[in-house]
Amino acid sequence: MAEDFNISLLQFDIIWEDPLANYQLIESLILNSSFTPDIIVLPEMFNTGFTMEPAKIACENSNRLVIERMKKWAEATAAALIGSVAWYEADKYYNRLLAVTPAGDVFHYDKRHLFRMGAEQAVYTAGNERVVFEFKGWRIALFVCYDLRFPVWSRNRRDYDLAVYIANWPDKRIDAWKALLKARAIENQCYVAGVNRVGKDKYENYNGATRLIDFYGTVIEKAPDGTNCLTNGSLLLKPLQRFRERFPAWMDADSFIIE
Numbered sequence: 001m002a003e004d005f006n007i008s009l010l011q012f013d014i015i016w017e018d019p020l021a022n023y024q025l026i027e028s029l030i031l032n033s034s035f036t037p038d039i040i041v042l043p044e045m046f047n048t049g050f051t052m053e054p055a056k057i058a059c060e061n062s063n064r065l066v067i068e069r070m071k072k073w074a075e076a077t078a079a080a081l082i083g084s085v086a087w088y089e090a091d092k093y094y095n096r097l098l099a100v101t102p103a104g105d106v107f108h109y110d111k112r113h114l115f116r117m118g119a120e121q122a123v124y125t126a127g128n129e130r131v132v133f134e135f136k137g138w139r140i141a142l143f144v145c146y147d148l149r150f151p152v153w154s155r156n157r158r159d160y161d162l163a164v165y166i167a168n169w170p171d172k173r174i175d176a177w178k179a180l181l182k183a184r185a186i187e188n189q190c191y192v193a194g195v196n197r198v199g200k201d202k203y204e205n206y207n208g209a210t211r212l213i214d215f216y217g218t219v220i221e222k223a224p225d226g227t228n229c230l231t232n233g234s235l236l237l238k239p240l241q242r243f244r245e246r247f248p249a250w251m252d253a254d255s256f257i258i259e
Contacts, residue, residue, distance in 0.1 A: 002038065002136040002137055002138065002237070003236070003237045003238060004234050004235070004236060004237070005038050005039075005136065005138050005162075005234065005235040005237070006035065006036060006037045006038045006039075006232065006233070006234050006235075007037055007038065007039050007040075007041065007162075007193060007212065007232070007233055007234070007235060008030070008033065008035060008037035008039070008040045008041070008079070008230050008231070008232050009041050009193055009195045009210050009211075009212065009221075009223065009230070009231040009232075009233075010026065010029060010030060010040060010041065010042050010043070010046075010195065010229075010230055011043070011195060011196060011197065011198055011208045011210040011223045011227070011228065011229055011230075011231065012025060012026070012029065012043070012197065012198065012199075012228040012229075013197065013198050013199030013200075013228055014043065014045070014046060014047075014048070014049040014168075014197050014199065014201070015049070016048070016049045016201055016202060017048045017049060017051055017053075017056065017057060018048070019047040019048060019057070019062070019065075019066070022046060022047045022048070023047065023069055025228070026042065026046065026073070027073070029228065029229075029230055030073060030077060030230065031073075031076060031077070033230055033232075035230070035232040036078075037077065037079045037232065038079055038080065038135070038136055038138075039079055039080040039081075039082060039135065039140070040073070040077060040079050040080070040081050040082070041082045041083065041164055041166060041193055041195045042081065042082065042083030042166065042195065043083065043166050043167065043168060043195050043196060043197040044083075044084045044095070044144055044145050044166045044167050044168045044197070045084055045085060045086060045095065045168060046083040046084065046085065046166075047066060047085055048085070048086060049168065049197075049201045049202070050118075050168040050201060050203070051086055052118070052119070052120075052123050053123075054086035054088070054093040054123060054124070055093070057086050058085070058086040058087055058088040058093055059088050060088060062085075062088070063087060063088060063089075066085050066098070067098070067100065067106060070083075070098060070100040071100055071104055073100075074100050074101060074102045074104075075102055075104075077102075078102050079102065080099060080100065080101045080102065080135050081098075081099070081100045082097065082098070082099045082100075082140075082142070082164055082166070083097070083098065083166060084096055084097040084098065084111070084144055084166055085098065086124075087110075092125040093123060093124050093125065094110045094111070094124055094125055094127065095110065095111040095114070095120070095124050095144060096108050096109070096110050096111075097109040097110075097111070097131075097142050097143075097144050097166065099133055099135075099140070099142060101135060107131060107133040107142075108131070109127060109129075109130075109131035109142040109143075109144070110125070110126070110127025110128075110129075111124070111126065111127055111144040111145070111146070111147065112126055112127050112128065112130075112144075112147055112150075112153055113126070113146040113147045113149070113150055113153065114126050114146065115145065115146045118203070120146075130153065132159050132160045138161050138162055138235070138237075139159060139160040139161045139162070140160060140161070140162045140163075140164060141154070141156070141159075141160035141162070141163045141164065141190075142164055143163060143164065143165045143166075144165070144166055144167070145165070145166065145167040145168060145169060147165065148165050148167070148177070148180045148181065148184065148194075149176075149180060151183070151184065151187065152256065152258060153258065154184050154188060155187075155188065155253070155256075156187075156188035156189065156190055156250065157253075158250055160188075160190060161190055161191065161235075161237075161240060162190060162191045162192070162193065162235060163184055163185075163188060163190055163191070163192045163193070164192075164193045164195070165181065165184070165192065165193070165194045165195070166195045166196075167194070167195065167196045167197070168196070168197050168201070168204070168206065169196045169206070169209075170203075170204035170205060170206055171204075171205050171206055171207040172204075172205075174207060174209050177194065177196065177209055178209055178211075181194040181211065181213055182213055182217040182219075183217075185213040185214065185215055185216075185217050186215070186216070186217040189215050189240075189243065189244055189247075189249065189250060190215055190240075191212070191213065191214055191215060191235050191240070192212070192213040193211075193212050193213075194209070194210060194211050194212075194213070195210050196208050196209055196210050198225075198226050198227065198228065199226075207225045207226050208223050208224075208225050208226060208227070209222070209223075209225065210222065210223040210231055211223070211231075212231070212233040212235075215240055215243055215244075216243075220233055221233035
């Protein structure tokens with residue numbers, strides 16, 4: 001297991017429903033970095049913005065193309081890529097988070113909590129399985145945007161070290177984003193990466209507040225508001241393990257079943 005784990009968080013102004021333009025923008029940011037990350041995290045729906053018309057974008061061919069593009073980035077950077085897209089499968093649309101490794105392995109998580117206030121559930125199909133994937137010995141739990149508000153879904157059952165939340169979270173609710181990211185880190189005794197977009201789409205304004213938080217709830221890295229940028233940080237394994245040994249709150253957690 002890698003004792004130090006480098007992470008890059010990519011915050012940018014997603015170009016509305018224009019995958020090719022977004023791919024070019026992403027490449028300009030991640031392929032010219034002097035930092036050497038183990039994973040690179042992109043925002044929710046990184047190639048389109050939060051579209052409510054997935055039929056215009058998502059199809060079997062677009063699925064193939066986005067996987068090819070993420071594999072290309074993973075190979076070029078020697079890092080795993082994480083981000084979500086509108087995904088078409090079996091006559092349904094999903095807000096699907098993809099995790100692609102340099103070896104070409106592909107993991108996916110379908111967003112569980114669809115944003116009712118934006119009628120996301122009328123267009124997309126909810127997932128029903130939590131996903132934790134392992135990379136370089138680090139166990140990484142995958143979540144999308146509105147999932148952040150539901151602590152039971154995020155509960156660490158001693159099965160992950162890093163929780164990743166990707167979002168299109170508007171600036172009018174950004175205080176909740178900041179507070180909830182800290183809460184998830186503290187209650188689950190883990191690192192948390194929160195990656196949000198900036199700019200403006202068809203519906204909302206976004207200022208980012210992308211950040212990396214440690215298991216104490218301390219913000220250890222954060223992106224400047226409103227800017228296209230990579231925010232880089234390192235996760236340290238031994239301090240995490242020592243903290244969990246000294247303060248094993250997980251041993252007193254309540255058991256539960258999610259239905």
